[in-house]
Amino acid sequence: MYDAVMWPFERAAVAAWRRRLVRRAHGRVLEIGAGTGAQFRWYAPGVEVTALEPDPDMAARARRRAGLAAARIVVSEGRAEALPYEDSTFATAVSAFALCTVGDPRAVLSELWRVLVPDGRLFLLEHVHLLWEPGRTLQRWAAPVWAAVAGGCRLDRDTVAAAQATGFTLVRRDVRVGGWIVEAELVRAAESEDERPERRGPAVVRRESHAAVEGCRHAPR
Numbered sequence: 001m002y003d004a005v006m007w008p009f010e011r012a013a014v015a016a017w018r019r020r021l022v023r024r025a026h027g028r029v030l031e032i033g034a035g036t037g038a039q040f041r042w043y044a045p046g047v048e049v050t051a052l053e054p055d056p057d058m059a060a061r062a063r064r065r066a067g068l069a070a071a072r073i074v075v076s077e078g079r080a081e082a083l084p085y086e087d088s089t090f091a092t093a094v095s096a097f098a099l100c101t102v103g104d105p106r107a108v109l110s111e112l113w114r115v116l117v118p119d120g121r122l123f124l125l126e127h128v129h130l131l132w133e134p135g136r137t138l139q140r141w142a143a144p145v146w147a148a149v150a151g152g153c154r155l156d157r158d159t160v161a162a163a164q165a166t167g168f169t170l171v172r173r174d175v176r177v178g179g180w181i182v183e184a185e186l187v188r189a190a191e192s193e194d195e196r197p198e199r200r201g202p203a204v205v206r207r208e209s210h211a212a213v214e215g216c217r218h219a220p221r
């Protein structure tokens with residue numbers, strides 16, 4: 001069903017965005033919310049991908065696609081809020097249209113920070129909360145209804161800002177469809193844990209984090 005709904009959009013543009021997104025993934029890669037594995041085919045040979053997906057039916061379809069991919073891809077069932085991997089396990093993390101749906105985006109971003117090596121890369125392809133009005137307000141109004149019919153997907157998440165609030169540094173951001181879709185590359189800076197924005201001190205940090213994840217406030221837990 002998901003693939004059938006996405007098919008015209010994939011043909012029109014999304015497939016090309018996916019290809020761009022994963023072509024720079026290197027080393028050990030973690031893809032969260034992998035769905036049916038729509039972008040598996042574009043991982044380079046030699047890349048080793050761990051793909052995490054909580055829905056068993058989607059994971060089964062993803063496994064079939066993993067078998068056809070050039071890269072070595074292992075699909076595991078699980079949620080990204082509590083990753084079953086050691087600290088500093090992956091060189092690259094990828095999320096395509098997954099941080100809009102996870103129950104707790106802050107927890108997920110924090111986990112991605114933990115499992116990435118210092119200087120590791122986070123590649124995002126996400127639809128986000130628009131920065132301009134009245135689009136932003138309309139998304140906020142529509143978000144609960146959309147979430148109810150679209151498996152918890154939120155229209156009102158400031159995902160890139162939330163990643164920055166977690167401590168990631170933005171390297172590149174390309175916006176599409178009037179700013180609705182963002183393709184971003186972030187780096188997990190090689191700084192000490194104490195220097196992470198969330199841990200710098202309540203006065204500064206709470207304000208930054210609050211603004212950054214404003215769109216997540218009504219997210220289902």
Ligand SMILES: C[S@@+](CC[C@H](N)C(=O)[O-])C[C@H]1O[C@@H](n2cnc3c(N)ncnc32)[C@H](O)[C@@H]1O
Binds near residue numbers: 036
């Ligand atoms: C909109 S789909 C995107 C799927 C795929 N990444 C793609 O681009 O086609 C969102 C995906 O996130 C998954 N998901 C939902 N909650 C999750 C969580 N807590 N942790 C990881 N993945 C989750 C869903 O099962 C679904 O496959």
